[in-house]
Amino acid sequence: MHGREKTKEGSSLVPGCTSMEEKPGQPAPEETPSNAPPGTVGRELFGYVGIEAVLDQMRIKTMKTGFEFNIMVVGQSGLGKSTMVNTLFKSKVSRKPTGPGYEERIPQTMQLQSVTHVIVEKGVKMKLTVTDTPGFGDQINNENCWDPIVKYIKEQYEKYLREEILISRKRKIPDTRVHSCVYFVPPTGHWLRPLDLEFMRRLSKIVNVVPVIAKADTLTLEERAEFKQRIQEDLKAHGINVYPQEDLDDDSDDRLLNKKIRDKIPFAVVGADTEHQVNGKRVLGRRTKWGIIEVENPAHCEFPLLRDLLIRSHLQDLKDVTHNVHYESYRVQRLNESNQLAPSPAAGLLGKHEMESNL
Ligand SMILES: Nc1nc2c(ncn2[C@@H]2O[C@H](COP(=O)(O)OP(=O)(O)O)[C@@H](O)[C@H]2O)c(=O)[nH]1
Ligand SMILES: [Mg+2]
Structure with missing residues (x-):
């Protein structure tokens, strides 16, 4: 269970992407060797992606x-x-x-x-x-x-x-x-x-x-x-x-x-x-x-x-x-209960009396 999933700057957003120092605007190298191990292909293909811009987007969205x-x-x-x-x-x-x-x-x-x-x-x-x-x-x-x-x-x-x-x-x-x-x-x-x-x-x-x-x-x-x-x-x-x-x-x-x-x-x-x-x-x-x-x-x-x-x-x-x-x-427990009680989960969840009796 991940209780404390945080987004740390410049870290785990895209684990395989380590090419942050490459200059923006430079064309990405196209010649990906066909025997490259899986996982390196995307990196080679895109070159600099500029993923850190997502942090600004997140900030602006939260502000709004x-x-x-x-x-x-x-x-x-x-x-x-x-x-x-x-x-x-x-x-x-x-x-x-x-x-x-x-x-x-x-x-x-x-x-x-x-x-x-x-x-x-x-x-x-x-x-x-x-x-x-x-x-x-x-x-x-x-x-x-x-x-x-x-x-x-x-x-x-x-x-x-x-x-x-x-x-x-x-x-x-x-x-x-x-x-x-x-x-x-x-x-x-x-x-x-x-x-x-x-x-x-x-x-x-x-x-x-x-x-x-x-x-x-x-x-x-x-x-x-x-x-x-x-x-x-x-x-x-x-x-x-x-x-x-x-x-x-x-x-x-x-x-x-x-x-x-x-x-x-x-x-x-x-x-x-x-x-x-x-x-x-x-x-x-x-x-x-x-x-x-x-x-x-x-x-x-x-x-x-x-x-x-x-x-x-x-x-x-x-x-x-x-x-x-x-x-x-809470969610897991409720959905499990509804599955046991009702033929369809939603039917069980939406029963008002059931909810009250569970509280
Ligand atoms: N000595 C002391 N008295 C406090 C403190 N906080 C509140 N009081 C007093 O304790 C009484 C009860 O406070 P109240 O906030 O109504 O308590 P509640 O019943 O927990 O909501 C009031 O007379 C407050 O002025 C405190 O940190 N120290
Ligand atoms: Mg009070």
Whole structure:
């Protein structure tokens, strides 16, 4: 399975073509020896092909169509999920103007709700959607508290699948699939609770899970480091494969880069949607008795690492893994089920009741 298929400049586009240094415009040598090994014929015949021009075409196309990226936040009530959604949108991703000391009232989240912002930067358009989920953990019995979230994630795969199997497909299928699910761990400083382990175990099978230590300002730096290590051990011991999944690293470059990230996960984050004046600059932060904790300052917390991973360095990889691994296993499972249930695959897939009973 190829989770991380990336197009690297000048590399694997056409494996046999090594004649990039040949000058454009030069006539291709025609005299291909008849005993040439198979595979060299095309190269000899075409000479310089100019395949790297495809990179410009891809860039222009992406700029024109833009791209969609969907994040979901999950975790117990009161851990700062809704605040984090606001932090993401108010931080340098797309700074919304707010007055000093401005505080937006965050109502308690009662149902799944999505906020979408279209961000245009240097001509590239990104539609960023963050889905906020109601917290859990308030009930005495938390059994099956993951059901609505798992259902939502699968419903988005189902929507995509239904568009994909249509005979006349849309040129671009709207993508509401969750590309990354940020899981908030309470800052207890102890081990992971069985509830969090079970929740993440289930989620990690269907979506890219990025765990974070919530409200990290309530822990000292030493406590954060210790807790982080315990969580890493706990996840490993329980076989929970969070993002970036080790078994999906394609090559040594990937391994090197992702190892650094894996060592830092879960990020110890602080959320805030209030701006303060610090040294003449407006910063997003939380006022505490020790001063202002700046959420965008890497010396204060790891929110910048989370944002960079999601929106900068790993955005395309999160999308690739969602499509090639998570969506793919959903698709295979659904088509297998339909084949067993119905004489024709499409007939099975299009049965509404069947879909609902499967979610
Ligand atoms: N100390 C601290 N408090 C936070 C942080 N993020 C949010 N809060 C506060 O925690 C409370 C619950 O936040 P909310 O975003 O509604 O949590 P949700 O239930 O997970 O959506 C609010 O009073 C927030 O101001 C944080 O990083 N640190
Ligand atoms: Mg909330």
